[in-house]
Amino acid sequence: MKLFVTGGTGFVGSHVLQQALAAGHEVIALRRPGSQTRIPLDTEEPTWLDGALDGDHREALRGVDVWVHLASHTPNPPYAPLDACLYWNVYAPIKLAQQALQAGVGRFIVAGSCFEYGRAAEGLDEIRTDTPLAPTLSYPSSKAAASQAFAGFAREHGVQLKLLRIFQVYGEGEQASRxxxxxxxxxxxxxxxxxxxxxxxxDFVDVVDVARQFIRHLDFDAHPSPKGEPSIHHIASGxxxxxxxxxxxxxxxxxxxxxxxxxxxxxxxxxxxxxxxxxxxxxxxxxx
Missing domain, CATH: 3.90.25.10 (UDP-galactose 4-epimerase, domain 1)
Structure with missing residues (x-):
């Protein structure tokens, strides 16, 4: 399977790259020039594409089976102001997803955050995937906006989309302040x-298991998501x-x-x- 991955040098993204390459997938990974993965890759390197998230990458997207979006702007406090979070977490990835659509990509996976639920989680023993989003602060608000934008994108264009909301992830490669x-x-x-x-x-979940669940969701046939009907999944330990x-x-x-x-x-x-x-x-x- 041919994958186009954003955020491959990030905490979760590095582990997803590791497991995707080990599973034999062909991976094109977008990165900022000079950035390195958070963990050393035990396998061969992906095909690195140096550039910005809001650049023109239509040529590299041709022939891709699944577009995997893991990039995120300031996911750890202190968060960037809301306008910057909205640009990099909503506008830029939607622009890139539109390029993927133009290149013929029909399957999309987008990483989300449990903090999108925000105050809606108060008083709930368990959060369901249809729990309303009531985020606080700039980063979770931008991720909630991205969920809505990508869901609308999938419905409008009739593509397959999985929104994978990650709960309290931890492990090797994590930012030192966490x-x-x-x-x-x-x-x-x-x-x-x-x-x-x-x-x-x-719900604390090891980043290795998070990556494993992302790789599992690459199989849209075994774990279907109907065209034009985005599905939401929780990535957690239980x-x-x-x-x-x-x-x-x-x-x-x-x-x-x-x-x-x-x-x-x-x-x-x-x-x-x-x-x-x-x-x-x-x-x-x-x-x-």
Whole structure:
């Protein structure tokens, strides 16, 4: 299968490239000139296409079976202003998707975020794929706008589209300021780890498993998405836990000698206390 991938040098994208190449797919990966993958690739390199997301890439898109969009603008706090997030997370990828359509591509996969649900998740034991989107802050708002824009694009043009909303991903190649890498650094250095009270409930999913689920969804025949009817899927582990329980698990795993200090830091502004997805039986079987 021939793939065109955006965001291949990012955290999730690097792992998707790794698994796509290992599975024997032909991959064209768009990247900013000079950017490198977050993890070393164990396989051969993809065919790199140096350029901007909003450039003209119609020639490279010819003969592509599936367009996979993983690029995202400022997915970690502090987020860029809303206008920049809307440009790079909505306008630029839609422009590129239109080029793919002109080149004959009919199958699209777009990475989304659990934070698109925002305040709609409050009071819900599980978030369903039809839960309304009520994001807070600029980045989640732009991703929610992108979901709506891509869904409209699929309906208008009668193409197959999967929106894959990723829950709390962690693992190798993750930005150093995020929870799991920060926790590992403190554990290995013998330092204490100050954190919030840690009562937030999340579905933590290893980035390797996230990539595996993306590769699984490349098969539009085994996991269909009707033409003109976009489908939404949750990319998660099915094992929710509090941030504190997650931290304590890894603290013990690394044999840390310091102390975790829950409550030493305040919650972030607009903190969502529970983000737990409903997973369909097929997805649950995939994790069995």
């Amino acid at each position: 929870l799991w890498p920060s926790l590992r650094l403190a554990a290995r250095s013998g330092a204490d780890f100050p954190m919030s009270a840690g009562e937030q409930v999340r 094992h929710p836990q509090t941030l504190l329980a997650f931290a304590q698990h890894w603290w013990a795993h690394w044999g840390a000698t310091g102390k975790i200090l829950p409550g030493a830091m305040p919650y972030r502004k607009h903190e969502i206390m529970r983000l737990v997805p409903h997973l369909d039986p097929d997805t649950l079987h995939d994790h069995a």
